[in-house]
Structures are given as structure tokens and as C-alpha cells.
Amino acid sequence: MIQDEDTPEADKGLAQRQIIHLIYGLFALGIVSCGFFGPAIIAAIVLAYLKRADMVGTVSAGHIDWVIRTFWWGLLWIVLSAIAMFVFVGFVTGAIAVIWVIYRLIKGWLAHCAGEMPLPGL
Template identity: 30%
Template sequence: MNYPTDQGSNRTLTIALYLLYITAIFSGGLLALIALIINYVKRSAVQGTIFESHFTWQIRTFWWYLFWNILAFVPFTFLFFTGENPDAFAGVAFGASAFCLAAVGLSWIWIVYRAIRGIITVNDNQPMYR
């Protein structure tokens, strides 16, 4: 499919949004939320260009990033079921913490990967989806 190439403000905005997603890992996800809002507000302005697929890519990246970060904290709910047993509490707390750190760490790597892949693709003037 041939898309018109826009070298102007839409290109700059798309790259800026990718950078917001990358730096979101240092802001507790707040910058990703700001980028998501901009994605939804400006989505109609990029329809029919290669940037439409990048906006879709960014929006999906956010929602999956949020899902994995919420899932990372689910094991902590098991702490409520350990009762008065300190050994069980310690074991569950350790396991939940290890799982949480691994899941959050992997989601950070994943969001950075998706943003870098998007920046490379937008620099090649290509849509994210073919």
C-alpha cells in the first residue's frame, strides 16, 4: 500500500510520542499516559498516512504495558491469605516481590523495544503494519 509521506509535524509528533513512551519507565508510567492521551486526540489528524499505523502501535503498546504492570502486582493479594504464619508471609512476600520485579522489568524492556522499533520504522518512512 502506498501512503503519502509526511515529513512535517506528524513525523515529529510521532517520534516525540515514542520518546515519551521510552521515558515513561522513569515516571511511573505518567508520561505514557500523557502520550496515550495525545495519541487518541491526534489520531484523526494522521488518518491515511503512515503515522496512523504508528499511533495504533503506540496505543496497543500502552494498553499491554498497563496490563503487564497490573498483573505484576496481583501476587501480592495472596499476602492476605497467609494468616498469622510469619514463615508463609515471608515466602509469599518473597515470591510476589520476585515475580513483580521480573514482570515490571520485562515490561520496561518490552516498551523500550517497541518504541525503538517504531522510531526506526518511522525513520524509514514505513508504516508499522503492512
């Protein structure tokens, strides 16, 4: 049976849904390993930026933006918490920032599994 190149079966790459799972999985690996696999987070963000244009106008685009925003806001709060450690409140704010990143990661991944866009908010 000859397949037309325009059919989805002829697509040699990963499906958008699989790419989103890979991005969430890499991000989660970096978080769960307490930074030991930190490069996995960087790989997830690089992949998200590379695939962002391919997913414009789809549900997956919302997940790409969700992960990218989670990364940058989380990084900001972790850096500010590291600075605040000099006045001994950084441990608390750092813990809150990590919990927030984990919450957003879980919330987005569950929405993806349900085929929905992550809801705006926290």
C-alpha cells in the same frame, strides 16, 4: 509573497512526522526516568488519541496505533506483575514487561525514522 492557505507552508501546526516523534519522545522520557516523568507517558497517549483521527490512512496512523497498543498491553502486564509480586514472581514478569515496552518503543521509533510502518508482532 502571498501564500495560499491550502499549501503545506501555511500550516501553523506540527507536521505528522514531528507529532509522532513527540509521542515517542514523551513515552521514552517516562520509561527512561523510571516513572519519575510518568505524566509524560500519559501526555503521549493523550496526544496519540487526539491526533489519531487526523492521521487515518497514513503511515503515521500505524505508529499511533502501535504506541496506543504498547501502552495498554504494557499497563496490563505491569498491573498483573504487581499483583504477582505477592507470590514473588512479579519481579520477573514486571522486568519482562518493561523490557517488552522498551523493545516496542525502540522498534516503532526506528521504523518511523525509516518512514515505515511498525511491523506487526511482538
